[in-house]
Amino acid sequence: MNEVNFLLWVRGIGFDIALAIFVFGIMLRFMEILWLGRKPELAAVRGNGVASGMRTVFSRFLPADSNTLKRSLFMVVAGYGFHIGLFVVIFLFAPHAELIESVTGLSWPTLPSPIVDFFTVLTMLALMALLWRRLTHPVLRFLSTGEDYLMLLLTFLPVLTGYMAFHHLFLSYGWMLGLHILSVELLLIVIPFTKLIHMFTLFMARWYSGFMAGQKGVQS
Amino acid sequence: MTTRKDLTVGEALRTQGISRRGFLKFCAATASMMALPPSSIPAIAAALEKARRPSVIWLSFQECTGCTESLTRSHAPSIEGLIFNVISLDYHHTLQAASGDAAEEARHTAMKENDGKYIVVVDGSIPVKDGGVYSTIAGMTNLEILKETVAGAAAVIAVGSCAAFGGLPAANPNPTGAVSVSELVKDKPVVNIPGCPPIPVVISGVIAHFLTFGLPELDNLGRPKAFYGTSIHDRCYRRPFYDKGLFAETFDDEGAKKGWCLYKLGCKGPTTYNACATMKWNNGTSFPIEAGHGCIGCSEPQFWDAGGFYKALAEPTGNFTTTAGVAVAAGAALGAASGLLNRNKQKQAGAEHETVTADNLEKEQTS
Structure with a gap:
């Protein structure tokens, strides 16, 4: 496989496969989580859960x-x-x-x-x-665990290959760009099925924590 | 008597009225464009002065004659053009006066007289499907002519993207089974000078290098590093706009008028290695990006099938919307099914749950 074919593959079929697995995985995980449902809240409502939930989504961006x-x-x-x-x-x-x-x-x-x-x-x-x-x-x-190290590596690789492609290090731009895209595709594939799913679920989780705390009338 | 054929390059140049100063200027230009140190200029001059005019057999296969046009027409008579005159071009369809048997005879004579020393220049790809019947000359297939001619050659120069990589004839679906020279010639040195067409100075530069120092240093695609060593993007005068993030979004917007970077309009400068941005075209007038169009990457393999001339390099080339749509639906359906299954499990667990009291535990302990 030459440079051109490699780049064409990662921009074409490779991207299609990665994107399909990525959106499939995200939908699967979200559906699974949402369909679990929650136990009914029996305690008296003491505050505005929605407002607290929204606030928490953003307030936890701050240290x-x-x-x-x-x-x-x-x-x-x-x-x-x-x-x-x-x-x-x-x-x-x-x-x-x-x-x-x-x-x-x-x-x-x-x-x-x-x-x-x-x-x-x-x-x-x-x-x-x-x-x-x-x-x-x-x-x-x-x-x-092994997953922690693997995720660090898979997150690091796209940044490193992108940097190397931009600065023409080690390989020609075409090969490095291809490797860069491939590393991102690997990352896309693992995101839904590993701890990296937090990039989407964090909003839901924060909102829920804030909502529960708000209903109980406590600070979240 | 000294015939025109026996002249050295230096003598031939003088008969063309080129002064010593002009000759040295050409040597200096050759040295600088081949990235050689200035100290090599006298060596180039001495070597060129003494070099016998090499016999060149130019084979045109599945091509459009654009490469020959590039070499013969783009310049006003210049010293690069003249160095081409001083080689002994013994066979070239388009340029030779002879035709028919006389033309083929010229090729055979050149091959016999210069056995092991002549240079074969090929432009155009070679069809190999169905026994190579898709392109024939004088009753011989291109494949047969190539094999016969290359057998006694010193080196082969594949001029143009068709000869170097298959080019347009080899574009999908490649109906004639077109292949490049290097796919067929394995036992002789092959220098690729791709481009559609290649820069004329590069062609004459490679010949000059061959005469002075032998074959030039090649990259992994068989291209002379001196000319194909840096990308168009890295030498582009619009590069500062790329770095600043200033892009033309269409061919007629403000950005295009201001000469901003053409990356988003599909410029293949970043992945294309050639000397256009520095050597330029039409006697150094400009190059495609300067004329307002992105680079189409014509000196790279398969440039015709490389994902579309107007698609930015960052854009995916496939039709991902359907696949992604199906994946979303499948993910949602499977997720819902799995969610329902989990709910059932929850319910079942709830139903089977037995309440344990302190009495139960005490009983268990005593029993």
């Missing part, structure tokens, strides 16, 4: 209280660094926005590539810092 911040400053900085970095890299790089527009029809302004480049490096550094932390922190290491 926790100062005590938590002090205790786990490293995790907060590296965690936010990598999430914000990923957001910028995925959504605000022009070719990525072009792909999203061609698939969904939605478009938005993008950032100059040197800025995206900076965030790419930031993301990779944060991911490596998180891996180092996972390997050196005794409790975290004890709790870590």
Whole structure:
């Protein structure tokens, strides 16, 4: 298989397969969760659950209280660094926005590539810092499973291959771009069936926590 | 008596009225475009001065003559054109005066007289389906002519994307079973000079390199690295707009008028390796991107089938909407079914649940 065929495959059939598995998996997981239902709430309603739910969806984007911040400053900085970095890299790089527009029809302004480049490096550094932390922190290491390491790797690969393609490192741009797209396709396939599903379920979970707390009249 | 054929390149150039200064300028230009150090200029000059005019047999197969047009027409008579004049072009359908048996005779004579030393230039792909009947010359298939001619050649230069990679004739569904030269010629060095057409200076540059230092250094697709070493994107004068995120969205919007990047209009500059952005066309006037159209990637293999000229490189090429629609429906249906099953399990568990009291536990302990 030459460079052109490889690139054509990942942009064609490869993408179709990955997208199909991705949307199939997301629908499957959401349906499973929603059909589980909830036990009826028997206690007297003491507050506005809906408002509290909506508020919680957004309030939990902010760092926790100062005590938590002090205790786990490293995790907060590296965690936010990598999430914000990923957001910028995925959504605000022009070719990525072009792909999203061609698939969904939605478009938005993008950032100059040197800025995206900076965030790419930031993301990779944060991911490596998180891996180092996972390997050196005794409790975290004890709790870590193979999936945790695999997900770190699968998240890291698209960022690394994208960076290498942009800077023409090791392989020609065509091969590296193909590998970059392939690594994203691998990630798309595993997202619904691993802990990475949190990128969608977090909104539902936050809303539910906030809703329950709101109905009970407590702060969420 | 010295015939025109016996002249060295240097002598032949002087008979064309090229001064020593002009000759050295050409050597310097050749050195710089082949990315050789300035110290190599005297070496090039000395080697070219003494080099015998090589016999060149030009074979035209499934092609459009665009490559020959590129070489003979795009320039006003220039020194690159003249170096082409000073090779001994012994066989070329379009350019030779002889026809019929006399033409074929010229090819055979050149092959016999220069056995093991002549250069074969091929433009056009070679059809191999059904015994190669789709293109014949003088009653011979292209395949037969190629095999016969290449047998005594020093090297083969595949000029144009058809000869280098199969090009248009090999585009899907490839009705004639067209293949490139390198797929057929395995025992001789093959230099690919792809492009539709290739840049004329590159063709003469490769011949000059062959005369001075032998075969040039090639990349993994058999292209001279000196000319195909960097991508169009990396040398494009519109690259700053790409980096700033300024793109033309259509061919007639403000961005297009301001000369912004054509990436979103399907420019294949990032994946295309060629010298257009630096050497340019029509005597250095401009190149396609400068004329307002994205690069179509004509010097890359299968450029015709590479997902559409007007589709941005980031865009998927397939028709994913149906597949994705089916996947959404299937996921929803299976998820609902699985959800229902879980609910049933829940209910069953609830029904089978036995309440345990403290009395039960005490009884269990005593029994």
